[in-house]
Amino acid sequence: xxxxxxxxxxxxxxxxxxxxxxxxxxxxxxxxxxxxxxxxxxxxxxxxxxxxxxxxxxxxxxxxxxxxxxxxxxxxxxxxxxxxxxxxxxxxxxxxxxxxxxxxxxxxxxxxxxxxxxxxxxxxxxxxxxxxxxxxxxxxxxxxx
Numbered sequence: 001x002x003x004x005x006x007x008x009x010x011x012x013x014x015x016x017x018x019x020x021x022x023x024x025x026x027x028x029x030x031x032x033x034x035x036x037x038x039x040x041x042x043x044x045x046x047x048x049x050x051x052x053x054x055x056x057x058x059x060x061x062x063x064x065x066x067x068x069x070x071x072x073x074x075x076x077x078x079x080x081x082x083x084x085x086x087x088x089x090x091x092x093x094x095x096x097x098x099x100x101x102x103x104x105x106x107x108x109x110x111x112x113x114x115x116x117x118x119x120x121x122x123x124x125x126x127x128x129x130x131x132x133x134x135x136x137x138x139x140x141x142x143x144x145x
Contacts, residue, residue, distance in 0.1 A: 022047035023074035023134035028107035035103060037096040043104065049091055050101050054133045061133060068121065069112040075135055076112045078128045108132040 024032070024047050032043060054061070061067075061077050069076035084105075088098035109130030110121055121130075 022051040023132045024104045024108045026111070028104060028111045031107045032100065032104040038100045042097075043100060046093070046097055046101055047104060050087060050105075051134050053087060053091055054131065055135075058133050058135060061131065065131070068109070068117075068124070071112075073135060074132050076109050077131045077133070078109075078124050079131050081127070081129050083129050083131065102129060105132050106130045 022044065038046070058075065061075070061079075065077040065079050067075055067077050084098050084102040087093070087101070088095075093101065106125055106129065109125060109132060110118065112121065112132070124130075
């Protein structure tokens with residue numbers, strides 16, 4: 001994990017080329033680590049576990065949910081508010097772990113809405129939850145653009 005790549009979150013080239021084991025980086029990761037009810041050093045492992053679970057389900061997310069952003073190596077979706085309960089059940093996450101993961105994904109959704117769409121994404125997150133799923137860097141894998 002390259003925690004030091006962009007400590008201020010303002011250098012997207014250094015930490016957005018590849019989501020690595022999880023697609024949450026920069027400011028979203030720092031914000032979550034500061035607010036999460038789990039130790040900050042546990043967060044990368046939790047996010048990697050969640051990515052391992054969600055990554056193979058990307059086609060289901062594309063069919064079922066509203067995709068609000070697509071970048072070369074991650075896609076962002078709005079899902080039902082209780083979405084993270086199901087993920088936590090599958091992965092046997094504690095309530096604190098579930099909350100930390102959900103907070104990280106929602107912070108990343110807000111970040112995806114930087115600029116003109118940030119207020120729109122923040123409003124959407126008042127009634128729905130957000131999910132960011134890392135996808136392979138091969139643009140041939142995403143013909144829906």
